[in-house]
Amino acid sequence: MGRRVYFSFHYQDVVDFRANVVRNSGVFRAGDADFRDASIWEEAEEKNVRVIRELIDGELVGSSVTCVLIGSETYNRRWVRYEIVKSFEMQKGLLGAHINWIKGKNQQIKFWPGENPFEYLQLRISSDGKSISFFEKKDQGLFGNWLPYRDMPEIRNKHLNEKYYGKEYIFSDFYDTYSYSWDDGKKNFSKWVEIAAGKAKIK
Secondary structure, eight states, rough: OEEEEEEEETTTTHHTHHHHHTSSGGSSSSSSSEEEEGGGGGGGSSSSHHHHHHHHHHHHHOOOOEEEESSSSGGGGGHHHHHHHHHHHHEEEEEEEEEESSSOTSOOOOOOOOOOGGGGGEEEEEETEEEEEEEEEEESSSSSSSETTTTTEEEEOOSSOOOOOOEEGGGTOOEEEEEETTTTTTHHHHHHHHHHTTSOOOO
C-alpha cells in the first residue's frame, strides 16, 4: 500500500490552483496512495483553537508523511507551523515542495519562491536530553526574533539521541525541500515521499 501523505498549505494557494496541481496529480489517483490535508479545518476558522488542533491531529494520525506546499505566504501561517511541529512530535516524515512556479488559475507563474517554513521553526534539546523546546521566528531575514512557540512550547524527548543534547537546530537542518516544477515533481514526488519517510526518525 502506498504512503498516506498529509498536505500542509496556505489556503490561498488552493484558490489560486497551485496546491491543487500537486494534490490532484496522478500520484494520488493511481489507487496505491492517499492524501489528507488541512482543508478539513478551513470551515473551523471561527471555532476555538482546541477544536482546530484536534482536527489536524486526527488527520495526521492517519498519515506517514507531511508535505508542506510552499507558496508566497505559507511560511507565516499559524496552522502550517503547527502541522510541522506536530508532525515532528509524531515522528512523521516531512518535506517541502515549492509551488510558486506552477501556473496558477490565471496561467501565470510567480517569479520568486516563497520563504521556507522550515527555516522559521527551531528546536532546542535540553542539556540532559529530557525535553525539546520549540521556537518560531517572527520576522523575515537573518535577524528575525526567535520566540517560544506558543502552540507547542515543549515536549518530552523521545526523538533525538545524546549527540544532539544541549544543541539547537532549525527544522531545515533535518528536512528537505524541492521545487515541484524544476525538480519534476510529477515524476519524482513519490521518491521524495519515500526519502522523507526514511528520515522520519532522525538519527
